Amino acid sequence: xxxxxxxxxxxxxxxxxxxxxxxxxxxxxxxxxxxxxxxxxxxxxxxxxxxxxxxxxxxxxxxxxxxxxxxxxxxxxxxxxxxxxxxxxxxxxxxxxxxxxxxxxxxxxxxxxxxxxxxxxxxxxxxxxxxxxxxxxxxxxxxxxxxxxxxxxxxxxxxxxxxxxxxxxxxxxxx
Amino acid sequence: xxxxxxxxxxxxxxxxxxxxxxxxxxxxxxxxxxxxxxxxxxxxxxxxxxxxxxxxxxxxxxxxxxxxxxx
Numbered sequence: 001x002x003x004x005x006x007x008x009x010x011x012x013x014x015x016x017x018x019x020x021x022x023x024x025x026x027x028x029x030x031x032x033x034x035x036x037x038x039x040x041x042x043x044x045x046x047x048x049x050x051x052x053x054x055x056x057x058x059x060x061x062x063x064x065x066x067x068x069x070x071x072x073x074x075x076x077x078x079x080x081x082x083x084x085x086x087x088x089x090x091x092x093x094x095x096x097x098x099x100x101x102x103x104x105x106x107x108x109x110x111x112x113x114x115x116x117x118x119x120x121x122x123x124x125x126x127x128x129x130x131x132x133x134x135x136x137x138x139x140x141x142x143x144x145x146x147x148x149x150x151x152x153x154x155x156x157x158x159x160x161x162x163x164x165x166x167x168x169x170x171x172x173x174x175x
Numbered sequence: 176x177x178x179x180x181x182x183x184x185x186x187x188x189x190x191x192x193x194x195x196x197x198x199x200x201x202x203x204x205x206x207x208x209x210x211x212x213x214x215x216x217x218x219x220x221x222x223x224x225x226x227x228x229x230x231x232x233x234x235x236x237x238x239x240x241x242x243x244x245x246x
Contacts, residue, residue, distance in 0.1 A: 032184075036236075036243060039240070040237070043233050043236065043237060047228075047229030047230070047232055047233055048232070048233060048236055050181075050184050050185075050236070051179075051181055051184070052181045052183050052210075058184075065226075066226060
């Protein structure tokens with residue numbers, strides 16, 4: 001019975017060569033985007049080297065770093081899993097590209113005020129999370145509030161603020 | 176120690192950038208052989224050559240990946 005000819009397009013196998021794991025796959029299985037996305041993830045775990053063995057196949061050599069906690073089998077298995085993950089990621093990105101572009105474009109478009117409107121819409125006074133006295137102050141001062149106004153003294157430097165207090169206490173103590 | 180980079184996977188600019196980055200810590204020479212760029216790296220300590228070579232390969236790969244994002 002003649003041996004069944006292996007379909008090289010279905011190849012995605014890992015072998016051991018010296019102290020490295022070698023993964024070989026057909027180019028039609030995974031794009032170079034998926035390959036590079038996976039390789040990037042593994043740069044901190046091992047040394048990664050890619051080669052084009054022929055017109056159809058790519059070979060990736062994974063060499064563990066010195067004192068690495070990863071075995072060759074683990075590296076190869078995780079690499080193959082990550083290739084699937086990256087391939088799916090790019091596939092979904094491609095499928096949803098138009099929708100995402102539309103969503104972002106609409107979000108940006110709605111943030112721009114319509115033509116003819118010089119000032120942005122007035123700030124609403126009903127802010128339920130603020131304390132009542134703050135909400136009242138804001139509603140009273142809203143129209144006349146300038147960016148230079150500092151009703152709560154937030155812009156006063158710490159040194160200036162407490163120096164005044166210390167000098168006042170000092171005078172009181174001397175008396 | 177030698178390694179080689181296929182031109183269809185690794186752009187020449189990425190290899191050049193890696194050579195520039197590693198030139199201060201290792202002696203590096205490059206040559207062409209068909210579709211491959213051959214890189215010969217000598218760190219000065221044969222015990223460290225393999226590690227240097229691995230880091231060099233990762234650097235080239237990192238540069239290649241970052242260049243793919245710029246079109």
